[in-house]
Structures are given as structure tokens and as C-alpha cells.
Amino acid sequence: MNHWSTHQLTEFFAAVCGPRDEQAAITVAVERAAEVLEAEVAAMLTGDGVQMVRGVDRDLLESALPDGPSPGVLALPGLGELHVSVARFGSEPRGTLLVARVGEPLAPEERQLLQAMGQTLDLALHNIALLAAERRLREEREREAAERLALVASLREARHDSLTGLPTRVLFLEILGAKLDEGGPVSVLFIDLDRFKAVNDSLGHRAGDDLLGHVAGRIRDCLGPAGAGARLGGDEFAVLLGGSTTENAVPVAWRIIEALRRPFRIAGRDVFIGASIGIATGTAGTDPGELLGNADVAMYKAKKDGPGKVILFEPWMHAEALAQLTLGGELRRALELDEFRLLYQPLIRMETGAATGVEALVRWSRPGRGYVPPADFLPLAEENGLITDIGRWVLRAAGHQAARWRRTIPEMTLNVNVSGRQLTDPRFTGDVEKTLAECGLPAAAVTLELTESVLMSDPRTAIACLGDLRDLGVGLAVDDFGTGYSSLSYLQRLPVDELKIDRTFISRAEPTAADLAVIRTVVELARTLKLRTVVEGVETEQQHRAMRALGCDYGQGYHLCRPLEPENVPAAFAGPLAIHPGG
Amino acid sequence: MNRVVSTRRDGRWFGTGHSTLTDPGAAGAEAATTAITGTDPVVVFVFCSVGHHTAAMLDAVRERVAADTVIVGCSTSGQLSAGATSKDGVVVAAWGGTGLAVRTHVSRDIANRLRDAGVEAASCLGAVDHPHRALLMLGDGLTGNQDEIVRGAFSVAGAAVPLVGGCAGDQLTFTRTYQFHGGRDGVEILSDALVGVAIGSDAPIGVGIAHGWRKTGSAMIVTRSQGGRVQELDGEPALDVLLRLLGLDESVLDDPDAFRQATFPHPLGLSRRSGEDIRVIHDGDRSDRSVICLADVPEGALAWIMETGPGELAAAAGQSGRQALDMLAGSPALGSLIFDCSARRLTLGDDGVERENDGLLTAMPDVPFAGFYTNGEFARVRGALGMHHFTVVTLALA
Incomplete structure (x- = not known):
């Protein structure tokens, strides 16, 4: 017949081997020893004292065992006399399991059970230590493996772009150097994406990243076996064509431009971008960095002439690029040095010949260097972001001026040009509101002009931004209408009031029937959409008459009135033609 | 047989009340009125069937207590007091007077942390320093391995303090049980909780346990x-x-x-x-x-x-009562609480329950007692084990 105590050892063993850490195993062992042996007190002790105790306070037990654990009788407050049994376990020994029971001392079988419990605990602690060591070792190995993996990945990353899988600038220059060393011509295409920033700003960085991945794929598809692509950073890519002269490289460049012009399906919608490419060719002995730099300069020129152009590098481009750099630096200081001024071109009511408003035109005069044409500095300002500051200055200066004029010419309106950067600047609407309030100019007296290309590059964003401006009460005009590609469906949804028909439509001194047919169509379209029309570039009397006959509402141009210095503006409104029929 | 419902001795009193009125408020009022025989109740225990566990029932109890009276209790699988049992109803036990103190702590959301709950519930023991102490626990009866509650409580209480109490029932439907905790200003009706009640007394406290299997x-x-x-x-x-x-x-x-x-x-x-x-x-x-x-x-x-035989099982109640009284060191018992397993009641049947009550009345003559049918019983006097099933547990106060 088995004694009850041996039954309990199996239970004890199962319980003590469960925990994964030492302290938990010791706690279970002490608790179960007390339960099984019906002891009021149980403890585990080591050379350092009581590690775990149940039934009494640790301090009380330690002070009751001045000579360490040993069998005998123990008196504890509240419990009276207890019979103590101990089981040392482990070789050093590792520790002692102690139980103290009121009433009866442990029977021999119970002492044997306690000893077995001690040995079980020893085994459990030994296993936990082994497992812990193994776990530590495994974790260490896993950590090392992860570190190695990270190192390999980082090395790869330095030479390969993680987004597109293409070589980086570092690797590209190495490959280029090797190709040049092989002799024979090597052409480098420097590719810069057009309108990428607009996609990134409107659809978010994730969509931008997605787009770059697709762009890389299309560039790869355009290359033969001797071609290699790279991503240089941002929206700049490069391609090298081994054994290729400049002439051979040009068709490849156009192929890439065509490929990138096709719509990309990003974030559930079609996205249109483009690319400008500069090409430079070198032979053995050419420095790879310099070759890439030359292609970059050519790309810069392509961008300036473009977008969507391919330009071959010419040495003089360096000088021009340098001049541009210098100009950029001076442009930065121009605002501080108060070098900008405004001219005002009246808008003439075609029906009456009366001036009804003015368009503010910014001009830059560099002291000692003379007048800089707007076409030279405005694209530069757009590119380097200064346009936002310049635009803000224009609105404030023209606003104050117009407010002064309106004291005597109350019906005078003001048109101000707004760049794409300004439009997408989240603070823009607030700036406009604040500026108009400062000037004391009613919003209804102001029309903001945005070029067709700005509006159509990202019509959804444009519609959203224009909505905010419209809520302010300012008028909105599509500038240079007809130069870009307008989606009629978007045109209908843009909250604009005015179409400014680009001067190219009436470039001939005497408009042909075809010219007139096109303009008539635009005027009718505007009328259908209930938009005012302003025809730009009216330079001859024939043009003036033709436009009036077609029903254009307003005109601008040298024939009607040249851009005026501010001091001459009131006079233009006071002339015989300036009597507004209703005014 | 003389069925005592209250006692008063040496400035201390103990009372029990039992109502089977169907209206919870009226039942609470009836049971509390009978039980609260002194003006200064230290603690009022309320045990009731699911259905009677309403705010109105507890309001009726609250109206009859003092500002610092502790009200604790739980839902049951039946109530018992003074030799009578009920399936639906309310039992109230109250005690007060000199040399008695009670402090409580409620541990909430205990289902997945029973050991911690036991530690928390026992934490109120530190607030009583009478020569005789016990920790009474009333817990949710549907929370898994309740041995862990006892291990947690024992780690705080130590071997010198007896553990006693029971787990709330719900007529053996095993759906949801309720625990009560509060005082004159309000009583919370909780689930998934463990109410710890530290009892301090100048006179001895006894705990008995028996099963009869x-x-x-x-x-x-x-x-x-x-x-x-x-x-x-x-x-x-x-x-x-x-x-x-x-x-x-x-x-x-x-x-x-x-x-x-x-x-x-x-x-x-x-x-x-x-x-x-x-x-x-x-x-x-x-x-x-x-x-x-x-x-x-x-x-x-x-x-x-x-x-077991019908006699042995029923006799266990009397044995439990006698054990508890034996621990009072010769002092007469003021009153006692009974925690009786609900499965015992089902097994005993009506005849057996009557024999069980007779056994209790015989074992504890002139001692008022009240209690409930539980989903598990707490009792630790010797050793370290304290969670039991199919037992009857008695707490006796001298």
C-alpha cells in the first residue's frame, strides 16, 4: 500500500517544474511543501538567509534561526511551538527546504518526502539555470545574426537605393568609372522628374515613394543590356549608356521621356508627370563625377527650357549655370534690399475702352546691373522657393497701393499673380486674408491669377485650395489660358471667375479666320461657364476691334495701355475712355 | 429545539435575521430588523439569492446601520439561519459592541489574477491589531483555481491568522455571482471581486471544517x-x-x-x-x-x-460547528457564520438538510448562526491549504 506522501510527490514535481524562473519555482516549492505537509511555516534558505517564506514574516524566522536551519523545535509568536524539519539539497548545497508544523513532528515518510521535494526543487532550479543559459546563448546568437544582417543590409543600402533597388550615386559613379576605363564613349543621361513635388505634396509621401518605384521600372524597361540606371536622390535619376555616342543617347532619352509621360496609376488615380533630361558624353580619361555633373548642367538647362526637353551638354552651359547660381544668390537678397518694384497694367473694358482695374507686375532692377526680365528670375524664384516671399510682398505692396487709389477711384480692381507654390502653401489663404485686412482692401476688389499649367498639373488639389480662397470672397482667374492642356471637366469644376486668353492666340497683327474661330470658341465656352474673359497681348487696333467684335469682356496689351508706373495709373483712369457707363 | 436568533453578552451582541418575502426591499428590511439588535453594529453580513440582490434590499439594510458600520455579503445558492433554510430570500447576520473591529478591502477584476487578489484582500489585516484576528473572504465563485486566492492571502496573513469564508453562488446556474461591499452611505454590487474582511476581537475566534466523505x-x-x-x-x-x-x-x-x-x-x-x-x-x-x-x-x-452515507454527510455540519466552538478556549460562543457547500445541499436533499440543521443546533446550542450555500469554502487553521469544496465551514465568535 502506498503511503499518501508518495502520491503527493508527483503533484509537487509537476508544479515545481512548471515555472520558467527561479523565484517562481522556489515560491511554488515552498507553498506546496507547506500545503502537502500541512505545515504552518515553510521556507527556502541559502547561505544568504531566508529566500522565501510562507506562514511567518521573514525577519521573524531569521531571528528564530540564529544558527541557520536545523531540525528541532521552534517557538514563534502567535503559533506556539513548531516542529522543524529541513532538507538540504544540491551539491554545494544549493539551499535548504524547511517546514515547521504545529502539533506533530514530521513522520519518517514525511521527512523522506521533504527530502525528495528538496531534490526535486534542486533539479528544477538546475534545469531553469540550464534553460536560462541556453536561452541567453540563443538570444545572443540571434542578436549577432540580426546585427550581421543589418550590417549587410546597410552596406547594400549605401550602394543600392532601398526604394527602387537601383544603384545609388556611389555605385553609379563606380560603374561609370569602370565603363570609362574600358575606353569608347559613354553617355550619361541625367533625368529630373517634372511635377513630382506636386504628387508628393498632394498625395503624400507614400504615393510619392510608390511613384518613384514605378518610374525606376519604366526607366529600366527603356534600357538595353549596355544601359544601367541609378537613383541619385529625390526625384533625380541617371542612366549610363556604355559604348554610346551622344547621337545614340538622344533616342533613348526621348524614349524615357515618352515612357514617363504616360499616366501612372498611383493611390487609385492616374498621375501625370514628365521628365527633363540632360545628356553628356565622355571617353577614357573623363572623370566620372565631372561627366555626371555635365549631364546635370544640361538637365538644368532642359528644365529651364522645358519641361519635357532633352538637352545635350555644351561647355558654355557651365557659365550659364554659374550665372544662374549668382542670380539666385542675388535674388535672395533682392527682397531685403528692396530691389523689387511694381508696374501696373490696366485692364480695359473692351466695350467702352475704360480702365476698370490693374494687374500688378513685379520688376527687378539690380543696382548697377540693370533690369532683369521677369522670365529670367521668376522661374528661378519658383524653383528655389523665394516666389512665396516675393508673392507675399507683391500682394501687400499692390494691396496698399490699390487701397489708396480706391479712395478716389472706388471701382478700381486689382489683379495679382499667384504661383503654384503659393497656392499649395497651407498658410496662403490666411496670409491673403490678413494682408487684405491690413490694406483695408475688400476681397471682392481683388482677383488672384493662376496659370493654367499650375491649375491643371494637379486639379484636385487646386480645386480644394481655390475653394478656401473663394470663401474669402476674392476673385480667381485662369492666366495664360490656352497654353497648357486644360481638362474641360476640371475647368467646369474650378471655382474661377475669369479666363485670361493667352497672347499667343492673337500673335498675328491681323488675326486670321482660324485665330478668330479659336478665340470665339473660348469666349463662348467662358460665357457658358459664366466667366469673364480677358484677352492678353492686344497690340494693334485690328486686334482690338476683332476682340471687341468677338465679345471679349476685357483686354490688356500695349495697344490698350502699357504697364504703368504707379504715379501714372490715376491718369489712365481719368482719361476720356475711362468713364465707365454705369460709373 | 430552541432556535436562538441573537445573543448579548459582556457588551457584545450577535443577531441573525432571515426573510423569504418575495419583495427584496421588504425581505431586506425584515431580515435586518431581526438581526440588528444593537445600536452599534460593527459589521452586517447580507447573504441573498440572485433576484434579491437589489439596491432596494441593500437600502433597507443601510437604513438600519450606524455611520461606520461595514456592510458586506454576496449572492448565494441558498441561505440558512437558526435551523431554517431558504432557496430564495435574505439572511442577515450582524454583530457589534465592545472589543470587536472589522476592516475591509475589495479586490476587483480578479479572474485572471487570483493570487494578487488574495494578497490585496488580505491587506486589510494590517488595520486591525486585536489579540484575536481572522481574515474572512467572500469571493466570486466562478473564477477558476481559487487555491491561488488562498496562496495569495496566506502569503500576507501568515499561519497565525485563520482564513475563513465562502464563494458567492447563483443557485448552481454558474452564470454570474455578486459581491456586496459598502456601508450606510452606499453598498456596491460587484462581480468578479473578492471582498476581504479583517476581523479583530478581544475574545477568541474559532474556525471549523468537515465534509463527511x-x-x-x-x-x-x-x-x-x-x-x-x-x-x-x-x-x-x-x-x-x-x-x-x-x-x-x-x-x-x-x-x-x-x-x-x-x-x-x-x-x-x-x-x-x-x-x-x-x-x-x-x-x-x-x-x-x-x-x-x-x-x-x-x-x-x-x-x-x-x-458518503446520508447520515455522515449531514453530520459533518455538526462536526464543523463543534470544531469551531472547541477553538474558543472555553469561552461561550456569541454567534457563528456557516459556509456550506451548495453541492452538499443538493446531495443531502430536504431530509438531509433538516438533519444537517439539527446537527448544527445540537452542536451549537444557544448560539445564533447564519450563513449561505457556497461555490467553494475558505478555511485554513492548520497547515497552509485553505480552499475546500463539498465541506461545511464554521466561524465562531466568542
Whole structure:
């Protein structure tokens, strides 16, 4: 017949081997020893004292065992006399399991059970230590493996772009150097994406990243076996064509431009971008960095002439690029040095010949260097972001001026040009509101002009931004209408009031029937959409008459009135033609 | 037989009240009015059936207590007091006077942290420093391995403080039980909680426990189990073993009541030094052929199917009462609380319950007592084990 105590050892063993850490195993062992042996007190002790105790306070037990654990009788407050049994376990020994029971001392079988419990605990602690060591070792190995993996990945990353899988600038220059060393011509295409920033700003960085991945794929598809692509950073890519002269490289460049012009399906919608490419060719002995730099300069020129152009590098481009750099630096200081001024071109009511408003035109005069044409500095300002500051200055200066004029010419309106950067600047609407309030100019007296290309590059964003401006009460005009590609469906949804028909439509001194047919169509379209029309570039009397006959509402141009210095503006409104029929 | 409902001695008093009125508020008022015989109740225990556990019932109790009276209690699977039992109703036990103190702590959201709950519930012991102390616990009866509650409480209380109490019931529907805690200004009705009540007294406190079961047949080893779910006995699916040993047909599983009627008279007994730890088998699971006990059945344990005779089971109540009184060191008992397993009541039947009550009245003459039918009993006087099933536990105050 088995004694009850041996039954309990199996239970004890199962319980003590469960925990994964030492302290938990010791706690279970002490608790179960007390339960099984019906002891009021149980403890585990080591050379350092009581590690775990149940039934009494640790301090009380330690002070009751001045000579360490040993069998005998123990008196504890509240419990009276207890019979103590101990089981040392482990070789050093590792520790002692102690139980103290009121009433009866442990029977021999119970002492044997306690000893077995001690040995079980020893085994459990030994296993936990082994497992812990193994776990530590495994974790260490896993950590090392992860570190190695990270190192390999980082090395790869330095030479390969993680987004597109293409070589980086570092690797590209190495490959280029090797190709040049092989002799024979090597052409480098420097590719810069057009309108990428607009996609990134409107659809978010994730969509931008997605787009770059697709762009890389299309560039790869355009290359033969001797071609290699790279991503240089941002929206700049490069391609090298081994054994290729400049002439051979040009068709490849156009192929890439065509490929990138096709719509990309990003974030559930079609996205249109483009690319400008500069090409430079070198032979053995050419420095790879310099070759890439030359292609970059050519790309810069392509961008300036473009977008969507391919330009071959010419040495003089360096000088021009340098001049541009210098100009950029001076442009930065121009605002501080108060070098900008405004001219005002009246808008003439075609029906009456009366001036009804003015368009503010910014001009830059560099002291000692003379007048800089707007076409030279405005694209530069757009590119380097200064346009936002310049635009803000224009609105404030023209606003104050117009407010002064309106004291005597109350019906005078003001048109101000707004760049794409300004439009997408989240603070823009607030700036406009604040500026108009400062000037004391009613919003209804102001029309903001945005070029067709700005509006159509990202019509959804444009519609959203224009909505905010419209809520302010300012008028909105599509500038240079007809130069870009307008989606009629978007045109209908843009909250604009005015179409400014680009001067190219009436470039001939005497408009042909075809010219007139096109303009008539635009005027009718505007009328259908209930938009005012302003025809730009009216330079001859024939043009003036033709436009009036077609029903254009307003005109601008040298024939009607040249851009005026501010001091001459009131006079233009006071002339015989300036009597507004209703005014 | 003289059925005492209250006592008063040496400036202390103990009273019980029992109402089976169907209106909870009226039942609370009736039971509380009978029980609260002094002006200064220290603590009022409220045990009631699910349905009577309403704010109106507790309001009726609150109206009759002092500003610093503690009100605690729980829902039950039946109430008992002064020799009478009820299925639906309210039992109130109150005590007060000199040399008595009570402090409480409620541990909430205990289901997955029973050991911590036990530690927390026992934390109120530090606030009483009378020469005689006990920790009474009233817990949710549906929270898994309640041995862990006792281990947690014992780690704080130590061996010098007896543990006593019971787990709330819900008429054996095992759906939801309620615990009460508060005072004159309001009483919370909680679930998934453990209420710790530290009792301090200048006079001795006694705790008794008995079950009245004996082993039958051969011993079996619990070869696979997890918590209270026993998957295998001697390597065979536990449900198959149980059905065979009890001569039951598989169809008994179709009706949970019929299953309990058959299994409650035959709980599992786990081999222990001074007898057996009883585990009520309250369900069987066809999907994995396991049987489900209300408390932990450790893997590796040696177990027997237990049996009892009607006399032995009923007599256990009297034994429990006598043990508790014996611990009062010769002082007469002021009153006592009874925590009686609900499965015992079902097994005993009406006749057995009457014999059980007679046993209590005989064992504790002139001692008012009240209590409830539990989902597990707390009792630790000796050793470290303190969670029991199928037992009757008595707390006696001198």
C-alpha cells in the first residue's frame, strides 16, 4: 500500500517544474511543501538567509534561526511551538527546504518526502539555470545574426537605393568609372522628374515613394543590356549608356521621356508627370563625377527650357549655370534690399475702352546691373522657393497701393499673380486674408491669377485650395489660358471667375479666320461657364476691334495701355475712355 | 429545539435575521430588523439569492446601520439561519459592541489574477491589531483555481491568522455571482471581486471544517489535467472513467441537472495527509472527454471517487460547528457564520438538510448562526491549504 506522501510527490514535481524562473519555482516549492505537509511555516534558505517564506514574516524566522536551519523545535509568536524539519539539497548545497508544523513532528515518510521535494526543487532550479543559459546563448546568437544582417543590409543600402533597388550615386559613379576605363564613349543621361513635388505634396509621401518605384521600372524597361540606371536622390535619376555616342543617347532619352509621360496609376488615380533630361558624353580619361555633373548642367538647362526637353551638354552651359547660381544668390537678397518694384497694367473694358482695374507686375532692377526680365528670375524664384516671399510682398505692396487709389477711384480692381507654390502653401489663404485686412482692401476688389499649367498639373488639389480662397470672397482667374492642356471637366469644376486668353492666340497683327474661330470658341465656352474673359497681348487696333467684335469682356496689351508706373495709373483712369457707363 | 436568533453578552451582541418575502426591499428590511439588535453594529453580513440582490434590499439594510458600520455579503445558492433554510430570500447576520473591529478591502477584476487578489484582500489585516484576528473572504465563485486566492492571502496573513469564508453562488446556474461591499452611505454590487474582511476581537475566534466523505474503489492517477479540467485518469479519458465507475449512460450529459444529480454524490477525493481534498464534478465535456471540477485538480495527483452515507454527510455540519466552538478556549460562543457547500445541499436533499440543521443546533446550542450555500469554502487553521469544496465551514465568535 502506498503511503499518501508518495502520491503527493508527483503533484509537487509537476508544479515545481512548471515555472520558467527561479523565484517562481522556489515560491511554488515552498507553498506546496507547506500545503502537502500541512505545515504552518515553510521556507527556502541559502547561505544568504531566508529566500522565501510562507506562514511567518521573514525577519521573524531569521531571528528564530540564529544558527541557520536545523531540525528541532521552534517557538514563534502567535503559533506556539513548531516542529522543524529541513532538507538540504544540491551539491554545494544549493539551499535548504524547511517546514515547521504545529502539533506533530514530521513522520519518517514525511521527512523522506521533504527530502525528495528538496531534490526535486534542486533539479528544477538546475534545469531553469540550464534553460536560462541556453536561452541567453540563443538570444545572443540571434542578436549577432540580426546585427550581421543589418550590417549587410546597410552596406547594400549605401550602394543600392532601398526604394527602387537601383544603384545609388556611389555605385553609379563606380560603374561609370569602370565603363570609362574600358575606353569608347559613354553617355550619361541625367533625368529630373517634372511635377513630382506636386504628387508628393498632394498625395503624400507614400504615393510619392510608390511613384518613384514605378518610374525606376519604366526607366529600366527603356534600357538595353549596355544601359544601367541609378537613383541619385529625390526625384533625380541617371542612366549610363556604355559604348554610346551622344547621337545614340538622344533616342533613348526621348524614349524615357515618352515612357514617363504616360499616366501612372498611383493611390487609385492616374498621375501625370514628365521628365527633363540632360545628356553628356565622355571617353577614357573623363572623370566620372565631372561627366555626371555635365549631364546635370544640361538637365538644368532642359528644365529651364522645358519641361519635357532633352538637352545635350555644351561647355558654355557651365557659365550659364554659374550665372544662374549668382542670380539666385542675388535674388535672395533682392527682397531685403528692396530691389523689387511694381508696374501696373490696366485692364480695359473692351466695350467702352475704360480702365476698370490693374494687374500688378513685379520688376527687378539690380543696382548697377540693370533690369532683369521677369522670365529670367521668376522661374528661378519658383524653383528655389523665394516666389512665396516675393508673392507675399507683391500682394501687400499692390494691396496698399490699390487701397489708396480706391479712395478716389472706388471701382478700381486689382489683379495679382499667384504661383503654384503659393497656392499649395497651407498658410496662403490666411496670409491673403490678413494682408487684405491690413490694406483695408475688400476681397471682392481683388482677383488672384493662376496659370493654367499650375491649375491643371494637379486639379484636385487646386480645386480644394481655390475653394478656401473663394470663401474669402476674392476673385480667381485662369492666366495664360490656352497654353497648357486644360481638362474641360476640371475647368467646369474650378471655382474661377475669369479666363485670361493667352497672347499667343492673337500673335498675328491681323488675326486670321482660324485665330478668330479659336478665340470665339473660348469666349463662348467662358460665357457658358459664366466667366469673364480677358484677352492678353492686344497690340494693334485690328486686334482690338476683332476682340471687341468677338465679345471679349476685357483686354490688356500695349495697344490698350502699357504697364504703368504707379504715379501714372490715376491718369489712365481719368482719361476720356475711362468713364465707365454705369460709373 | 430552541432556535436562538441573537445573543448579548459582556457588551457584545450577535443577531441573525432571515426573510423569504418575495419583495427584496421588504425581505431586506425584515431580515435586518431581526438581526440588528444593537445600536452599534460593527459589521452586517447580507447573504441573498440572485433576484434579491437589489439596491432596494441593500437600502433597507443601510437604513438600519450606524455611520461606520461595514456592510458586506454576496449572492448565494441558498441561505440558512437558526435551523431554517431558504432557496430564495435574505439572511442577515450582524454583530457589534465592545472589543470587536472589522476592516475591509475589495479586490476587483480578479479572474485572471487570483493570487494578487488574495494578497490585496488580505491587506486589510494590517488595520486591525486585536489579540484575536481572522481574515474572512467572500469571493466570486466562478473564477477558476481559487487555491491561488488562498496562496495569495496566506502569503500576507501568515499561519497565525485563520482564513475563513465562502464563494458567492447563483443557485448552481454558474452564470454570474455578486459581491456586496459598502456601508450606510452606499453598498456596491460587484462581480468578479473578492471582498476581504479583517476581523479583530478581544475574545477568541474559532474556525471549523468537515465534509463527511470516504474513499471508494481503487485509486487513480490524474495523468492529464489543466486547472479544474481533468482530461485523463490513469491514461484514459476522464469522462469515460467517470461514466463507467458510476454506471451512467452517455445520455446523462444531455441534461446538466441530471448529470449533477448523478455526480454530486460522488466527488473526486485528492489524497492528502489528513484525509482528502474534495472536488465537485459539475460538468462533462464531450468534445475532449474531460470532466470539469470547480477547483484545481493537479496533474500527478492520486484521486478516488468518494462516497458518503446520508447520515455522515449531514453530520459533518455538526462536526464543523463543534470544531469551531472547541477553538474558543472555553469561552461561550456569541454567534457563528456557516459556509456550506451548495453541492452538499443538493446531495443531502430536504431530509438531509433538516438533519444537517439539527446537527448544527445540537452542536451549537444557544448560539445564533447564519450563513449561505457556497461555490467553494475558505478555511485554513492548520497547515497552509485553505480552499475546500463539498465541506461545511464554521466561524465562531466568542
